[in-house]
Amino acid sequence: MYRQDLDPTGSLTASALLAAVPIVVLLVLLGGLRWKAQWAGLAGLVAALGVALFTYGMPLRQALDSAAFGAALSVLLVLWITFNAIWIYNLTVKTGHFAVLRRSFAAISDDQRVQAIVIAFSFGALIEALAGGGSPVAICAVMLVALGLDPMRAAAVALVADTAPVAFGGLGNPITILGTVTGLSPDDYGAMAGRQTPLLAVFVPFILVGIVGGWRGVRETWPAALTAGLTFSVCQFAFANYWSYKLTDIFAAIASAVAIVLLNRVWKPAAAGAPGAAGPAAPPVIAGGAVEDPAFTRRVGDPQGDSRADVIKAFAPYAIIVVVFSIAQIDAVKNWLTDHGVWTFDWPGLHIQTPSGKAANTVYTLNYLGATGSLLFLSGLLTLIVLRIGVLSAARTYAETIRQFGWAIITILCVFALSYVMNLSGQISTLGLWLAKAGTWFALLSPVVGWLGVAVTGTDAGANALFANLQVTAAKQVGESPILFGAANGSGGVMAKMISPQNLAIGTAAVGLVGQEGTLFRRVFGWSVLLLVVMCVLVWLQSTPVLDWMVV
Incomplete structure (x- = not known):
């Protein structure tokens, strides 16, 4: 029997610094030293095992078994x-049939920036609502490649787009887990998250067209970005608060796609295309064909249309x-x-x-x-x-x-093994307790806890399972709403989906760039941090008289 000690050094700060070592190793090797994801994940796992054994006193057999459980x-x-x-x-x-689907999406607009919104943001949100687990990243990335984006840019767009819908992904599974773990109402958590993540939804389409076409793309396609973002945001807020959090993303995704279709009947971008786009003549690696690729050529239906x-x-x-x-x-x-x-x-x-x-x-x-x-x-x-x-x-x-x-499988196994060694040894809880010492300022850091959880586990549901009770405990200690902090855990976590190693591995594998996870990490890390800062400020304001009227 191993009993967790959340302060093995006698100094919570020192214990937290040691507990953070596996995460630092993972992110530095991946983003700074450009290691391949499988080796960075394996190094992070070794670091987690070392901290568990030599700092937390976890028996070797228990530590290895924890890794096997996570894998x-x-x-x-x-x-x-x-x-x-x-x-x-x-x-x-x-x-x-994918060629038909590609042509159908292309028929909505011949502008790749608008296509990126429809596919990565709207269609991706629908897949996230139904399946989650990295599937929207994989499916949308290859669809964007088939429409002409270069693979790295397509993977980055798919990762960034998979943010706003994540808190309600998998038919609201992260929200359900919040309620299950804490014993509080999942409907209240859903309503609170519906007063946080919709703000992100407004900005995400602008980021997507910026990745595809730069600032010029934003200037030329802002009506489409605003239409998609606002429609999704309003629907997400309305369904989370007044209908069912489980159906939130399904209807928000469909509504945003319909809004773009209707917009394109009366408006077109000032200039079609996107600077630096690969063009549809370059087949994606994933589809495999070098001469005649079924993702691009007509294989079914009438050649005339x-x-x-x-x-x-x-x-x-x-x-x-x-x-x-x-x-x-x-x-x-x-x-x-x-x-x-x-x-x-x-x-x-x-x-x-x-x-x-x-x-x-x-x-x-x-x-x-x-x-x-x-x-x-x-x-x-x-x-x-x-x-x-x-x-x-x-x-x-x-x-x-x-x-x-290929190697993406090893990456995912290693990162989940790492997360459960950290969880079961007590390292994750140590980090959470240390952050909770911030007192009333914990409202500013509450989303960071969820962000760390998703960065390690790769799922918002996993982060909520790990940290929900910690958030509720911290809220009671500082006299704040446990619903606010619990929802902030999930809302803050969504920004880490784009930098979690397993999602990076899924994205690179989908577009045929296995081994370039570090490059992709650097492409999206800045956006992850920027959106996290926005969420931190929002949650902090919701804990003050400025926006406390928004709290359920």
């Missing part, structure tokens, strides 16, 4: 989701995802999936107590029927029927999808 969790929480999401995409590429049936089939896989996930949220269906498709067990060999003497949560939940990845796999099977794809061809495509990720 096993990543299989269901990230890999199973991402493999199936990209598998569905690859199926549409092989059949030529896509029929309505062609377009419906091209959108069918994503419509299937929407339907499958919507059905899975019906209470009767959800209860059946839980009763018949969940196997839980205590992870073998892990015996850990919190400082209060309670057993740490080391239960592995194998949700083999209702998990996001499983529902995506079912959607893929239905896609086979709709697109008339043979089983052998589908199996070969699945194998190719797994090979496509």
Whole structure:
């Protein structure tokens, strides 16, 4: 039995500095020294193990078992989701239906900056709402490459876009976890997050067109950016506060896309295109074809143009995802999936107590029927029927999808292993307690705690599971609303999605740039910090008489 000691050195500041070593190692090697993500992740894991063993006194067997537990969790929480999401995409590429989908998006606007908003921001938010787990980054990045953006820029756009919808991603799973962990109302958390993240939604489309086309792009396409951002923001606020936080992103995503379509009927950018764009003649690495790429060439339908049936089939896989996930949220269906498709067990060999003497949560939940990845796999099977794809061809495509990720798989396993060594040894809680010592100024740092959690775990839900109780405890100590600080944990965490190593690995793997995670990290790190500062100031103001009227 290992009992956590959150201040092993006798000085909380010293303990926190040591606890931060694995995160510093990971980020410095990745962003500063340009190490490949798999080696930076492995080095961070070694550092976490070293701190756990020599500072926190965690037994070697428990430390290694914690790493194995984290790695096993990543299989269901990230890999199973991402493999199936990209598998569905690859199926549409092989059949030529992705070419139809690409042309359909291009028909909305011939300007790549506007296309980036529709695909990365609106369509990406829909995928985040339904699946999460890095799938919107992977799918949207390859779609942008197919439309002509160079791979690195496409990956950066997809990562930055996957911010505003994350707090309500996976049908509100991060919000649900806040309620489950703290015992407070998830609806209140959803309403509070709906008074924070919509502010980000207004600015994100401007950042996207800036990445694609620079300041000139912002000047020439600001009406589209403003339309998408405001529409998404208003819908996110309205649904989170007055309807259902679980449906927030679905309707916000659809509404923003429709708004852009309507805008483009009466407005066009001053100058089409985007400086530095690759142009649609350059096939993306992911699709594999050097001469004739099915992502670009017409493989289905009439050569004179896509029929309505062609377009419906091209959108069918994503419509299937929407339907499958919507059905899975019906209470009767959800209860059946839980009763018949969940196997839980205590992870073998892990015996850990919190400082209060309670057993740490080391239960592995194998949700083999209702998990996001499983529902995506079912959607893929239905896609086979709709697109008339043979089983052998589908199996070969699945194998190719797994090979496509390569070293990214190792990165994800290492980073999840690192996060659970830090969590179960007590390192994460030490960092949180140290930040909580800021007193009333903790309101300014509350989003930073969530940001650190997502940077390590890669998921907003994971960060909420780690730090929700810490946020509530800190709120009570300084006399602030626990709903405010709990929501701030999730709202602050969304900005770290773009810099978390596993999402960087997913992004580079999707566009064929495995090994260039450090370059991508530097492309998006500044935006992550800038948006985090905005959220910190907002939460701090919400804790003061200036904006305390916004608190639930």
